[in-house]
Amino acid sequence: MKAGFYQFGPVFGDTGANLDKALNALSSEEYDLIVLPELFTTGYQFTSEEEVSYLSEKVPDGPTTASLARLSVEKGCYIVYGIAEKDGEQIFNSAVICGPDGYMGTYRKTHLFFEETLWFSPGNSGFKVWDTEIGRIGIMVCFDWFYPESARILSIMGAEVIAHPSNLVLPYCPDGMPMRCLENSVYAITANRTGTEDRHEDKKALTFIGSSQITGTKGEIIHRASGTNDEIHFEELDLELARSKDFNQYNNIMKDRRPDLYGKLTDDLNDDNS
Numbered sequence: 001m002k003a004g005f006y007q008f009g010p011v012f013g014d015t016g017a018n019l020d021k022a023l024n025a026l027s028s029e030e031y032d033l034i035v036l037p038e039l040f041t042t043g044y045q046f047t048s049e050e051e052v053s054y055l056s057e058k059v060p061d062g063p064t065t066a067s068l069a070r071l072s073v074e075k076g077c078y079i080v081y082g083i084a085e086k087d088g089e090q091i092f093n094s095a096v097i098c099g100p101d102g103y104m105g106t107y108r109k110t111h112l113f114f115e116e117t118l119w120f121s122p123g124n125s126g127f128k129v130w131d132t133e134i135g136r137i138g139i140m141v142c143f144d145w146f147y148p149e150s151a152r153i154l155s156i157m158g159a160e161v162i163a164h165p166s167n168l169v170l171p172y173c174p175d176g177m178p179m180r181c182l183e184n185s186v187y188a189i190t191a192n193r194t195g196t197e198d199r200h201e202d203k204k205a206l207t208f209i210g211s212s213q214i215t216g217t218k219g220e221i222i223h224r225a226s227g228t229n230d231e232i233h234f235e236e237l238d239l240e241l242a243r244s245k246d247f248n249q250y251n252n253i254m255k256d257r258r259p260d261l262y263g264k265l266t267d268d269l270n271d272d273n274s
């Protein structure tokens with residue numbers, strides 16, 4: 001599978017120009033799977049509910065999904081991208097997958113980060129894996145990485161590669177993904193953005209760290225992008241390596257799990273009785 005990412009710096013609120021920029025970049029390359037950043041059409045640092053509502057769009061009926069579904073059909077490839085998804089009164093920080101037959105599905109971010117909690121509803125889709133002709137593709141969005149449960153669940157569901165649209169501002173994720181990939185024997189493609197947004201007079205600017213990354217099943221960093229530049233990059237991934245979970249002749253990392261002893265993992269700590 002030839003898979004990779006497109007890293008760039010979206011301009012806040014300029015949804016048409018951001019989409020055009022991505023379409024140009026994605027049209028001129030050949031690949032099986034490409035991942036775009038989280039919220040790649042809108043930008044990230046919203047200042048009001050009205051703004052989020054105005055900039056969000058329906059999926060699959062909005063213009064972004066129409067354009068990218070058309071492109072994935074034309075090219076016979078898979079495209080995963082982050083989008084502000086409007087569904088009635090609710091807005092989700094979502095990621096969409098399109099393939100050779102067009103729109104395939106939507107994942108709504110489970111673990112919202114920082115001020116996202118002001119603008120977006122917590123994801124209600126649950127984790128999803130798409131069994132495609134090029135391999136099994138799971139999706140998580142940015143801060144989901146911080147919860148090992150996300151990559152674990154996707155791997156238990158059979159993901160061989162995790163598409164990971166991101167808008168990272170903290171430095172930890174690129175060095176954290178190797179452990180997510182090693183402990184699950186799965187590939188990950190983290191597509192981050194670059195640039196700075198400074199949209200509040202009284203709040204800190206946000207600088208996005210770039211450093212998009214393709215991480216291998218042994219935790220190796222196959223490729224890491226620069227912190228600041230636009231970059232489209234692909235690698236050849238051998239998904240056979242993600243299919244076998246045998247660690248040695250005695251250990252299978254999935255079968256050796258002990259869910260009988262993991263009950264606390266699903267305790268709800270918001271519940272006063274816990």
Ligand code: ACM
Binds near residue numbers: 141142143166
């Ligand atoms: C993030 O979840 N955008 C850090």
